[in-house]
Amino acid sequence: MSEPRSSEVSGDHPHTLVVIPTFNERDNLRPIVRRLNDALPRAHVLVVDDNSPDGTGELADRLAEDARVHVLHRTGKAGLGAAYVAGFDWALRRGYQAIVEMDADGSHSPEQLPALLETLFRGDVGAVLGSRYVPGGRVVNWPWYRSLLSRGGNVYSKWALGVAVNDLTGGFRAYRSEVLREVDLHTVASQGYCFQVDLAVRVLDTGRSVVEVPITFVERENGQSKMNGAIVREALLRVTGWGARRWGTRLRAVLGSSGVFRR
Template identity: 60%
Template sequence: MSVDEVGRIVMIVPTYNEADNLAWIVERLRRAQPGVDVLVVDDGSPDGTGHIADGLAGADPQVRVLHRTTKEGLGAAYLAGFRWALAEGYDVIGEMDADGSHQPEQLGRLIEALAGADLVIGARWVPGGSVVNWPLSRRLLSRGGNLYVRLLLGISVKDATAGFRLFRRHTLEKVDLDLVRSTGYVFQTDLVARTLHAGLTVREVPIEFVERVRGDSKMTPDVASESLKRITEWGLRERREQARRALARRRDRSR
C-alpha cells in the first residue's frame, strides 16, 4: 500500500534530551516519506530539544510539536500524541524513536504491510530482522523478554516490545486509550495485547534496528527490570481474568 491509499499518516516522535538527534531524524523522515506528517512530543527537555522542535515546525508545516511540562514516561508521551492525532483526524498513527534506531528509510515496509492489518510492527526478532551494535547481553535480554511475554500472555507476536509501529485509527479507538494505565516501556506490550484482545490483526515486518550513536540510551538495566516486573504483574492478572471468564462460560453452558 502507498501513503495515498491508507490516508493521512502522522509519525509521533517522543523526545527527552534529543537535541543531538532530532533535526537529523526529522529531516530523514521527511525525505524518505514526504507525504507523512511528524508530531514531536517533548517532555520538557532541559537540553533545548523543544526549541529545536519549534524551529523545525516553523520551517515545515508538516511538522508539529506538542510540549509537555514533565517527564512522565514513554507511554504517557505516546498517549498524549495519540489523542492529539485522533483529534486532528489522522487515519494512521505511528511511533518511532528520535535516536535513529528506527530508520525512516524502512517506514515504507510498514506502510505496505497495512493492507489487511490493524497494527504493523517493525520487528527485530522475525526472519529478516536484525540489530546493529548490540552486545550479546542486550540481544539475550530482548529476545528473552519477548519470549517471556509470549509465554505469559499467550500471544504469538515475536517482538511485542518493539517501538516502530503503525496503528490504524480504528485500532486506537477500539482499544480505548482511557483504560491504558501503563506509562513506561511496558506500554508497547500493553498496546499489542489490547489490540489482539480486541480481535484485531497484528502484522510484523522485519527491520534493521540500529543502536544510537549520539546521546544516552533511555533503556537501562533498571528500566528493563522494572518493565519485566510490571509485565509479570499485569500478565498474571490477565491470566487470572482469562481463567475467570473461561469458568464463567463453562457454568453458562452447563445451565
C-alpha cells in the same frame, strides 16, 4: 501542555502522522526529521518534547517552520507511555488515519516505514510492528547483554501473555486510528517500555490482527539510552500480572465449558 507551534493541519493533509517523543535528543532530531521527510514526503511529524534541558524543544520549534512538522511541548518528563498517549490524542483530534510511533535516536530507520504502512490497511490489520525477531529482522551494534535482555524479555512476554507476537517491546509501529480509539488509551498506566507490550495486546483484544514486518534496528550513535533498571522491573512486574490474569480467565472459561463449575 501547550498547543503545537505550527500551522493547523489543512483539509488536504496527508493521512499519516509520525509521533516522535524526545528528551535530550537535540543532536538526533534534525537528521531523523530530514530522513522522514525524504522517505515519506507527504507525511506529518509530531515531536512530543518533555521539556528537554538540552534545547531539543527549541530546535523542534525551528523545524516546525516546515508545515509538515508540529511540536507538542510538555512540562516535564513523565514517561514514554504518557508522551505517546499525548501524541496519539493530538493525532486523533486532527483526523489522521495512520499513526506511527518511532524513536528520535536513529535506531528506527524511516526508510523502512513505507513497508509498515503498506501492510497497515490490509484486511483486519490493526497494527503493524517493525520486528527485530522475525526472519529478516536484525539488531546492529548491541552488546550481548542488551540483546539477551531484549530477547529474553520478549520470549517471556509472549509466553506469559499467550500471544503470537515475537517483538512485543519494539517501538517502531504503525496503528490504524480507529483501533487506537477502541483501546481506551487513557487507561494505559504503563510508563516505560512495557507500554509497547500493553498496547499491542490491547489491539489484539479488539479482534484485529497485529502483523510483524522485519526491520533492522541500529543502536544509537548520539546521546544516552533511556533504558534503566526501573523500566525493566516495571515491565517484569506488569507483564507477570497481566499474564496471570489472562491465564486465569482462560482457565475459568475452560473449566466452565467442561462443567466443572456447574451444579
